[in-house]
Amino acid sequence: MRVLATAGHVDHGKSTLVRALTGMEPDRLAEERRRGLTVDLGFVWTRIGEHVLAFVDVPGHERFVPNMLAGAGPVAAAVFVVAADEGWQAQSAEHLAALDAFGVRHGLLVVTKADRADPEPVLRDARDRLAATTLGDVPGVAVSAHTGAGLDRLRGELTTLADRLPPPDPAADVRLWVDRVFTVRGAGTVVTGTLGAGTLRAGDELELSATARRVGVRGLQSLGEPCEEVGAVARVAVNLRGTGRDDVRRGDALLTPGAWRATVEVDVRLRGDKADDLHRELVLHVGAASVPCRIRPLGTDLARLSLREAVPLRAGDTGLLRDPGEHRVPAGIEVLDPNPPGLRRRGAARERALELDGGDPAAAYLRRHAAVPVTELRALGWSGVGSRVGEWAVDPGLLAALPGRAAERFAAWAERNPLAAGMPAEALRRALGVPADLLGTVLAGSGLELHDGLVRRPGAVAVLPAAVDRAVTELERRFADEPFRAPEAAELAALRLGPRELAAAERAGRLLRIADGVVLPADAAERARAVLGALAQPFTVSAARRALGTTRRVAVPLLEYLDGQGHTERAPDSTRRLR
Known part of the structure; x- marks a missing residue:
């Protein structure tokens, strides 16, 4: 399916054209049909050749511009309608400014009422105007819904337009902007929107952007038919489980859980008025959302937006700023850093302006945070950034410097702790400020190793401080004559050996x-083995104690140690024999 916005015309000329193409009535409200004026969004569809085309018919009158923007925001292509007997109108300029600000690059010009x-x-005037926007040089078709003239050519151009649209990514994270909410008796809350990427399935669990609350997909409809699965691009109605009608509103989004980050501050690049010329209080339109925001200029075409409500945005998203007081669209925006x-x-x-204007916002983000989970970067709209280490993206400069820093931190710690077996890995991780998952990679280039939770130098020979060395030498002198007379606690304390x-x-x-x-x-x-080997086998603890010339305090743990090392074997009657 391809979804197109029909824009540009204020009265029923546009709706009449859509009705002639699809055989369906886009003006669903009785008020719209009575007044001959599109007030809210209309949705109709038709099949032309191999393509199913869905049309989002947006209102044209200036009083309903927010409704128009909610319908046009999520759509990648537009059918721009101007009447031959009225020519270019104020609402035509406003709709074109909106499409240009949204960055819509695919479109078709239709001049209606060619019989009048x-x-x-x-056609010439409108094409010239469209050519100066992101739509560029679009084809133009003159038609008459009354006589049918030009409709066949229009269908051909629509097919060509559909063929030119970029293919959607069915595996992408879902962000369905809600443009309509209603209830169905016996079914509950239903929302509609344009699915631009990803796939929805009955039974899915989604996240509601406004509250981060999880909601279930009870059922799906597309083109009026129930579906078990709907892939982008599509107009879709979603029957929600676990939420009431008042819990959802136009501009909310249904999201793949955990895949998006809502933000209240975002740095953007502007297309249109200069940042300093903008009013400080404007309204941001992105997708179907409409959020008041405050503007802080960062440069000529750079600004920071402070949003009144959190919105799920990613780098690369486009939208527009609307000035409701002056009834105009002063600038489009592209999200640089959400x-x-x-x-x-x-x-x-x-400094921030220089960073955004001359550099890579994603790389700058990684430099600020050093190491970021890959899933976090994806949620912000960035991929392929930095050096990949497991599930982390790491600033390349940091990754190159970390082994040297690790060696320095370890050396300083070892100097302060000369008696320690090694530096606790967690202490080194905190000193470096990196995730635990990165420590192995860092140590691999640092000349250090990780063993039993301790960082140490491979094969390092322990060197005792002078005072400890003297005390141990004294013990070794005593052991020369009585190797199995272990010093008492008081003797160890006197030697300051804790x-x-x-x-x-x-x-x-x-x-x-x-x-x-x-x-x-x-x-x-080894000495004990030599002494015990001279005893009659098996031998008792008492016999071993006498032969070793020691006390039970020493003999019992020494024999247990020899058991554990495989030197001796203990029998059920507690006697032992040398292996």
């Missing part, structure tokens, strides 16, 4: 800790 006046002057930095320092606005010092000595290969507070020489296991 010569259409050629109007999550901009604060501007609190003197000169920050000028748990940290003993652990460091063990890592240095100078001592062996067989239990808390029980230390022996580093070669105690």
Whole structure:
């Protein structure tokens, strides 16, 4: 399906044309048919060749411009209608300004009522006007809905236009701008909109932009028929489960859960009036949304918009600014950064303008945040930014500098903690300010390794501080004559050997800790094996204690240590034998 907005004409000439093409009545309200004036959005469709074309018929009168913008905003192409007997009108200029501000690049000019006046002057004039906008040099067709003249050619041009439109992405995240809300007896709340990308399925769970509340898709309709699945591009009606009629309004959006970020501040590039010439209070129209906003100029064509309500926007989105007081559209906008930095320092606005104007907003965002989940960047409208590490995008400059920084942080920490086995990985991560997932990549280039949650130098030999080295040397002297007489707690305290010092000595290969507070020489296991090998096998704990010349405080944990190392084997009767 292709969805086109029909715009440009204020009275029923436009509606009559659509009616002649589709055989359907676009003016659904009795007031519209009575007054001969389109007041709200109308939706009709027809098949032309291989294409199903849906038309969003927008009102033309200046009092209904917000309704017109809600219908035209989500649509990628337009059929611009001017009457031969009336020529270019004020509402024609307003509609064209809106389409130009929205950045609509695909269109077709239709001059109606060709049976009432010569259409050629109007065709030339209107084409010249359209050529100066984003629509460019569009084909023009003169028709008469009354006589049928030109309708076949119009159908051909519509087919050509449909062929030129870019193909949609059925796998894209859904953002369905709601342009109509109503209730159906027995079914509940129904919303309609133009699905520009993605796919909707019955049973889906979506997120309502206004409240972030989850709602279910009870059912779908497209072109008046129930559907289990609707892919872009399409006009679609969605029957919602879990929300009331008053909980949804025009301008809200149904979103793929977790895939979008609502924002109240956005940096944009302007097309139209200069930033300094804009009134400070305007209305932003994007999709079907209409949100009052405050303008802060950043440069000639750059501005920050502060929105009164949060809107789900991505970089690259287009919209327009409307001045309701002057009844005009002073500028179109393109979103550059939907999550901009604060501007609190003197000169920050000028620096930000330079960053936006001469650089890459996505790269600047990554520099500010160092590392960002890829899903977060996608939600902001950016992809392929920075260096990919797992599920993170990392600023390339930062990634190159991190190994050196890690080595520096580790060296400084090791100097302050000479007895530690290594720097806790979490402490290094916090010092670097990076996610835990990046630590392995950072360490790979830093000459460090991660082991049991500690960062250390591979193969590093522990060097004891001088005071600890002297105390351990004294123990080693004592062990020379009595290797299995473990020093008492008071003796260790006198030597200033606490748990940290003993652990460091063990890592240095100078001592062996067989239990808390029980230390022996580093070669105690080999010495004990030699002594126990001379005993009759199996042997008891008492026999081992006497042979080793030690106390039960030492003998029991030493034998358990030897069991664990595979030197001895314990029998059910608690005797042991040497393996």
